[in-house]
Amino acid sequence: MTKPAPVHFLLVDDLEENLIALDALLRRDGLVLLKARSGREALELLLAHEVALALIDVQMPEMDGFELAELMRGTERTRRVPIIFLTAGNPDQQRRFRGYEAGAVDFLNKPIEPHTLRSKADVFFELWRERQEVARQRDELKAATAENVRLLAEARRAADALREADRRKDEFLATLAHELRNPLAPLRNGLQILGLARSPETATRARAMMERQLGHMVRLVDDLLDISRVTSGKMRLRRELVEIRSVVESAVEASRPAIETGRHALAVKLPDERLWLRADPTRLAQVIGNLLTNAAKYTPDGGRVDVSVEREGGHTVVRVTDTGVGIPADMLPRVFDLFTQVDRHLERAQGGLGIGLALVKRLVEMHGGAITAESPGPDRGSTFVVRLPLAAGDPVPQGVSNVPAEAPVARARRVLVVDDNADAAESLSELLALSGHTTQTALGGPEALSVIAKLRPDLVLLDIGLPGMSGYEVARALRADPSCSELILVALTGWGSEEDRRRSAEAGFDYHLTKPVEREQLEGLLANLPRRGA
Ligand code: ADP
Numbered sequence: 268m269t270k271p272a273p274v275h276f277l278l279v280d281d282l283e284e285n286l287i288a289l290d291a292l293l294r295r296d297g298l299v300l301l302k303a304r305s306g307r308e309a310l311e312l313l314l315a316h317e318v319a320l321a322l323i324d325v326q327m328p329e330m331d332g333f334e335l336a337e338l339m340r341g342t343e344r345t346r347r348v349p350i351i352f353l354t355a356g357n358p359d360q361q362r363r364f365r366g367y368e369a370g371a372v373d374f375l376n377k378p379i380e381p382h383t384l385r386s387k388a389d390v391f392f393e394l395w396r397e398r399q400e401v402a403r404q405r406d407e408l409k410a411a412t413a414e415n416v417r418l419l420a421e422a423r424r425a426a427d428a429l430r431e432a433d434r435r436k437d438e439f440l441a442t443l444a445h446e447l448r449n450p451l452a453p454l455r456n457g458l459q460i461l462g463l464a465r466s467p468e469t470a471t472r473a474r475a476m477m478e479r480q481l482g483h484m485v486r487l488v489d490d491l492l493d494i495s496r497v498t499s500g501k502m503r504l505r506r507e508l509v510e511i512r513s514v515v516e517s518a519v520e521a522s523r524p525a526i527e528t529g530r531h532a533l534a535v536k537l538p539d540e541r542l543w544l545r546a547d548p549t550r551l552a553q554v555i556g557n558l559l560t561n562a563a564k565y566t567p568d569g570g571r572v573d574v575s576v577e578r579e580g581g582h583t584v585v586r587v588t589d590t591g592v593g594i595p596a597d598m599l600p601r602v603f604d605l606f607t608q609v610d611r612h613l614e615r616a617q618g619g620l621g622i623g624l625a626l627v628k629r630l631v632e633m634h635g636g637a638i639t640a641e642s643p644g645p646d647r648g649s650t651f652v653v654r655l656p657l658a659a660g661d662p663v664p665q666g667v668s669n670v671p672a673e674a675p676v677a678r679a680r681r682v683l684v685v686d687d688n689a690d691a692a693e694s695l696s697e698l699l700a701l702s703g704h705t706t707q708t709a710l711g712g713p714e715a716l717s718v719i720a721k722l723r724p725d726l727v728l729l730d731i732g733l734p735g736m737s738g739y740e741v742a743r744a745l746r747a748d749p750s751c752s753e754l755i756l757v758a759l760t761g762w763g764s765e766e767d768r769r770r771s772a773e774a775g776f777d778y779h780l781t782k783p784v785e786r787e788q789l790e791g792l793l794a795n796l797p798r799r800g801a
Contacts, residue, residue: 273299274395275316276388279309279335280324280353289322292381293388297396306330310338313345319395320388325354325366336369349391351375435606442608442620446487450480479524485783487620492763494605494622497629501764504547504633508658511542511576511583518555519574525563526572531589536575542583545658546634554627558587558651561623565649566591581657582636588650594642602640603628631655680793681705681722685715685741686730686759691782695728698786704793712736716744719751725796726755728780728789731762731771739774746775755796759784 278289278300286302293300301316303309306327312318321339325332332352339345351373352366366374375384457477464470496502519535526533544551555574562572570590577584594602598609608621631638636655642648682704686692692708700706707722709715712733719727727745731738738758745751755778758771763781771779780788 271297271396271399273297274319274392274399275299275301276391277301277303277309277312277316277318277321277323277348279303279306279321279327279332281305281327282324285324289379289384292379292384295392298392306332306335306338309335310345313339313348318345318348320391321348321350322388323350323352325352325362333365333369336366336371340370346370351387353377353379439606439621442606443491446620447484450484453477453480481783490620490622490626494626494629496764497626497633498605501766502629502633503765504550506545506547509544509546509548509551511544511585511655512537514544514546514548514551515555515574515576515585517548517552518559521552521556522559522563525560529563529566530569531563531566532571534571534573536573538576538578540578542576542578543658544583544634544655546655550630551634551655554630554653555585555587557623557627558653561651562587562589562591562649564619565589578657579654582654583657585653585655586650587653588648590648591646592649593645593647594640594649595645596642599640599642603638678794679703679705680726680796681724682793683707683709683715683718683722683724683727685709685712685727685733685738687711687733688730691730695784699789699793702786702790712738712741712744715741719745719754724754726757726793728757728759729776731758731760739770742771742774742776757792 274297276293276298278286278293279302280286280289281304283304286304290300290302299316301312301318303312306329309321309323313321323332323335327335330338336350336352339348339350348370349372350370352371353375354362355377357376363374373387375387454477457473457480460473461470464473493502515535515537519533523533559572559574566572566589572590573586573588575586575588577586594609598607601607602609603624605625606621607624608619628638631653634655636653638651638653641650641652682696682699684692684696684699684706685708686695687710689708689710692710696706696708705722707718707724709718713736715727715729729738729741733741738760742756742758745754745756756776757778757780758774758776759780759782760767760771761782763779768779778792
């Protein structure tokens with residue numbers, strides 16, 4: 268416990284020897300005795316200290332004790348200081364009365380009886396100490412109350428945030444169900460059309476429509492997987508030296524269907540100089556593609572979308588501007604939050620899940636960059652500005668290209684497709700057969716092993732989540748068999764994290780593809796089938 272602050276008594280007497288005598292009588296631990304030779308000095312000391320008791324000689328030249336007391340009563344700071352008057356001889360009734368009126372609590376006659384003085388002084392000393400203690404407890408209580416109020420407000424804020432997150436999650440689930448169901452109806456219609464269609468044109472149209480709808484679903488699910496990877500810290504960038512121009516070009520390519528659907532005019536302004544970044548080209552193209560798709564989506568038909576790339580110091584700045592619905596000022600800082608949608612009920616051709624911009628922001632930040640949104644207001648368009656650090660130095664590598672090569676025409680191969688989902692296995696096998704490959708299917712691990720012994724395939728597309736014998740086990744068994752040393756093993760799975768890739772490589776797979784696999788991707792692989800270990 269901290270020592271209590273000292274208690275102050277004020278002694279007022281014009282005679283030095285009286286002050287010395289009083290000092291000697293009253294001296295004790297924790298008590299400070301302030302001494303004044305006149306009323307004026309006394310008032311100065313009273314203003315400078317909190318005084319617990321004033322012992323005032325009545326007879327003083329200039330200002331006498333009563334006058335001093337009256338002045339003390341008239342001042343807020345000193346009016347409650349208790350006073351004991353010291354008088355020579357017994358004061359008469361009238362003088363006593365004046366003294367009490369001026370605030371005296373007591374009179375002591377000179378010569379002062381030491382015992383009486385000390386016991387009265389003790390009363391005031393203890394009284395002051397108690398007052399100090401009460402004040403200390405009151406301060407503590409005040410602080411504790413303030414702390415409680417603060418904690419309560421904090422708890423309330425946390426509860427509000429939780430409620431808000433919960434509400435957004437509920438809304439998100441509803442949106443998710445809605446968004447996933449949306450493409451299903453046209454897909455089912457498409458299937459029926461394919462069954463009934465008499466003309467090849469009708470079938471071609473249905474297929475194109477089904478491709479679009481499927482593509483939309485795959486994008487939704489990819490976004491979902493990406494955001495969960497990013498938020499759990501599992502996303503890894505595959506950085507390389509890339510020129511921003513090629514990133515923007517592939518983003519423009521990817522978003523062209525959305526721009527064309529909205530019949531928007533698109534203008535792309537690229538700098539003359541080549542700006543190099545150390546970045547993951549696929550992820551950066553995803554970022555800019557996402558901004559372009561949003562620009563197309565949130566702009567009424569026949570609008571305008573502008574993309575510009577500039578150098579600003581050590582950064583490259585990409586701006587995507589549209590002439591669309593704009594963003595209200597209060598929503599600007601929030602559009603990058605997960606599940607945030609300005610108008611969930613907006614009637615629009617293609618909805619979304621409210622995760623695109625959250626993903627975009629995290630990807631930009633993973634590249635050491637920053638993104639901001641600007642809008643002059645509703646219906647006045649929006650601009651998204653992405654700022655990315657340029658690669659250090661002035662690297663101009665040879666032959667770097669981020670444009671994916673066209674899928675070459677494949678030579679006929681022998682392929683085995685292993686999947687416990689018979690539809691998945693059959694449809695993939697049929698697709699490859701249509702391109703001229705010899706294909707076969709197996710629904711489980713043991714069946715796969717026996718088919719491989721007979722068919723001697725060049726490549727096996729192997730699902731990992733097989734019942735009984737998993738894809739890993741099948742792969743390990745094949746790798747242990749010297750007669751299969753040339754066989755190319757491709758893991759086919761819904762799981763695509765670094766960890767999943769590491770596990771499949773460990774089991775002996777040569778490639779790891781995530782479902783649904785693009786036909787071009789497979790054909791590319793089959794056309795350039797490398798020799799094992801090459
Ligand atoms: P989604 O488009 O799936 O709803 P996003 O995360 O991509 O989710 O965008 C979040 C919200 O930000 C959108 O719902 C929309 O309200 C707003 N927004 C995004 N881009 C634009 C834009 N270019 N113009 C106007 N509003 C936009």
